[in-house]
Amino acid sequence: MITDAAISDMFPALHQSIGGKKLVYLDSAATTQKPQCVIDAITSFYENDNANIHRGVHTLSQRATKSYEDARTSVANLVGASRPEEVIFVRGATEAINLIAQGWARPRLCDGDEILITEMEHHSNIVPWQMVCEQTGASLKVAKVNDDGSLDLDSFKSLLSEDTVLVSFAHVSNAIGTINPAKELCTLAKEVGATTVVDGAQATGHMQVNFTEIDCDFYAISGHKMFGPTGIGCLVGKYSLLEEMEPWQGGGDMILTVSFEETVWNEVPFKFEAGTPNIAGAVGLGAAVNFINEIGYETISTKEQELLSCGRKVLSSIDGVKLIGASEDNSGVLAFTVNNVHPHDVGTILDHSGVAIRTGNHCAEPLMNRFGLSATCRASFSVYNTTEDIDRLGVAIQEAIRILG
Amino acid sequence: MITDAAISDMFPALHQSIGGKKLVYLDSAATTQKPQCVIDAITSFYENDNANIHRGVHTLSQRATKSYEDARTSVANLVGASRPEEVIFVRGATEAINLIAQGWARPRLCDGDEILITEMEHHSNIVPWQMVCEQTGASLKVAKVNDDGSLDLDSFKSLLSEDTVLVSFAHVSNAIGTINPAKELCTLAKEVGATTVVDGAQATGHMQVNFTEIDCDFYAISGHKMFGPTGIGCLVGKYSLLEEMEPWQGGGDMILTVSFEETVWNEVPFKFEAGTPNIAGAVGLGAAVNFINEIGYETISTKEQELLSCGRKVLSSIDGVKLIGASEDNSGVLAFTVNNVHPHDVGTILDHSGVAIRTGNHCAEPLMNRFGLSATCRASFSVYNTTEDIDRLGVAIQEAIRILG
Amino acid sequence: MSDLRELYLEMVTDHAKNPRKRGKVDACTHIGTGHNPLCGDKIVVTIAAENGVINDIKFDGEGCAISTASADLMAEILIGKTIDEAKILFNGFHGLLTDDSQPTEVPRKLAVFSGVREFPMRVKCATLAWHTLISALENDGEATTE
Amino acid sequence: MSDLRELYLEMVTDHAKNPRKRGKVDACTHIGTGHNPLCGDKIVVTIAAENGVINDIKFDGEGCAISTASADLMAEILIGKTIDEAKILFNGFHGLLTDDSQPTEVPRKLAVFSGVREFPMRVKCATLAWHTLISALENDGEATTE
């Protein structure tokens, strides 16, 4: 068992003061901090192996290609893809979803078809579908969310029909932390023949995910939310579906041969990786996967659940603090409001105490509307947080109430 | 004046041995090596400022946002954009061109319209237009290349017509190094009312570029080819055109408000930057711009031209070596073939001597066909190379001839 | 790091908690809506003006302490001012918050926001009402601080 | 780093410089084309087979030394072999180049390529002709090493 201090020691950014107070980073749902091993992997890539990949015979290029492809294999193993080729490197979860929207949905959908999402989606899992609807004439259906922040299963079921061509939902909500029953939802969707997309941006940094077991068609991953670098993420897709799909962008590396008369696409996954990819980003993500494997999802989840229940207790004990969407099955996210104190002011005052939380609509405006709010405060945890962090959060909120409440 | 050694010292990856011999890196057209200051900027970002941007009130998020936006301003200043908002961060030149193809061309082009490119384009400046042609019914026209590798201006002019809606060409060819007269070509294109795209992937790491002076509509930049990290590049576009364009991807940060009924796009450039961008990548690119400003394009160009003429001399003196496309206006690229020795074998044998060059079609298959070749060898320079590197290249080629010639 | 008390001066928190000019102006001649996507705030500014003079002005909508207090104090200070004077005040206020190169002369009720300059993320909160005012006066009706 | 001489053995360079089986087989019963995008090589393999026996086999196209020598030696070795034997030889050859866990028994003419294993980027060159052979025999006619 690794100690709290040992884990926290691996994250250099945590060891700094903000305005004289030790930083308490509670914004991991926006992006996680990076362990030293990830930073070192990037540095080492640039200092030793930096080269372009796939087409080079020289040593650096071979090393870079191997590191990049090894990272693909690491991700495939982590999320239980059936082969490395099912993992496509993209910029992040947003690009993964747009790739599906433009590469799979746009050429296939038409007037009368329906796309089903939920009320708790991140804008990245709403807007790409709105764009596809606009482009194809399909329409967007939205399953309701219960008062406790869980998905309204009846609403979800009642919206599934013969017309539902695609179903897309968050594995874990970024705004309130709800964990959706991915496998169950995919089974329901499949009964009506719909293609399934799971937005796993908030999942893979926190809990074991198995793509093959969930049995969805596509799974979107965000590297920077799972201890990896910015600018890298993955679309995991069933091989047969990826094969059928048109490419996403045109350019180098995604083609077999090019002539002005005819161009032949390369194989999956290269067909979807036009141009020089974020090589160092993939290498860093590979290191992040190693980090997760080393710590273990078991440790990560246990720690986060501990922090969550501790956090709920601390916040509930403060007069005027209200938890938003605190469902049973919840990841390490505390969404809350403070009576008479606007979230934006809470954010500023907490920052002044060295406590970093996020405030606003969390790119989930429709969910905010669902709760009749324009904004909330959000404290989100990762394995490097401690119960002292929660205490600091509680004290800082009380300070905010003192100043403005 | 900075000495050769001082410049080379700034690049850690250059100081290593490959199979017992000091590395000679002559593959900068594929990707440049990274100066320590760029690597340090990335490390420092992750160790000190790492946070998500734009929507956070806490200190790290403010710092990250500032670093990211400062990088945008640095790029804008470097390439003479008229305001920072004209710079959109993308993954690389390939994504920049695809963004124009899908965001500008696809909704505007139709049957009968023509896109004009040249025979020397990189696949990234061919395939996106083929895809648009397929999608819209427009057709692709291709201006010829002269035997010396320069653009056939008569061919270019003769293909311009009322039907030409878009003209796209490389500022500098990656395969043979030809520098195209960008301003002149844009002027000609504009006379027929065409929108102009310049693929500057091979330009900004080597010579002063002024977007406003060239007066093109769009300019594509590749970060990793100008000392910056992988996974970052820029589309520079005229503000008014960017404003008219539809967004590229949907997601967080690119919208002002989202509801299931109506979504309002954010302003330029955010409209085009959906999801979490490659924040550390942008910061690294900002550092690369500082590096360029410090060394100065003057020094860089002078050095590269010196290496080019030295390289041409050395190669011409070897029996059986043939230079391909060695035009007057040429960047630091030596394309060549060796009699009876296939480029792939040359590449392996050179690598064995520690000399890294690229071999193959250089993602420019149509240009290879133009010269009746299936592959060439390419040695490409940057400011960190020296005339000793050229000597090592010459010796290694002679070794290849000895083994296989 | 700057002092939180510079940001939340007593006059600011007082107007934030008990805004005097919240509501809608009757017989309104100008209306503008503003939006700060950063905090989700939306604001509606209504104005009753005659012969270029602002007779009454109110704001409506929820916002953070800084934006509420700023809207409230803006409304108080603008009553009786001409539209031209209002624009000059806007410029002064904007300069106060963003430009530390030159000292800006502004009425005391606006000067309480000078602390905001040290909190760059909050500048948009303080200026939202003013941007909305300008768009109302210029009759395009919509403002955003992003 | 491995020794270059292991890669370019004399038999390899000899067959690369003077291929014996370059050309097209008359009365060809099977044809396959292969492509290695890495080096741009394209290859056409033609076969004359009868009753499951390869009577003649040739290759055409330009390629690097490794791919040319490999194609040439493959052609030499397969003449007179059955199609089934050819497939077994392919497996053995493939194992020789990619699998260092177990020693593979192959004819001496193929064993000269064992050095390629130390040059992973060149494995595709050595196997291109063989992949093309298999696709010719299985009649789908197109092979690529990527």
Ligand SMILES: Cc1ncc(COP(=O)(O)O)c(C=O)c1O
């Ligand atoms: C649930 C959810 N989906 C999608 C995204 C977008 O991910 P990325 O930042 O990798 O584009 C996020 C993160 O912002 C998220 O929380």
Ligand SMILES: Cc1ncc(COP(=O)(O)O)c(C=O)c1O
């Ligand atoms: C001329 C040219 N255009 C476009 C590209 C693609 O650039 P990127 O690797 O940034 O996608 C390259 C580089 O490979 C290039 O050399």
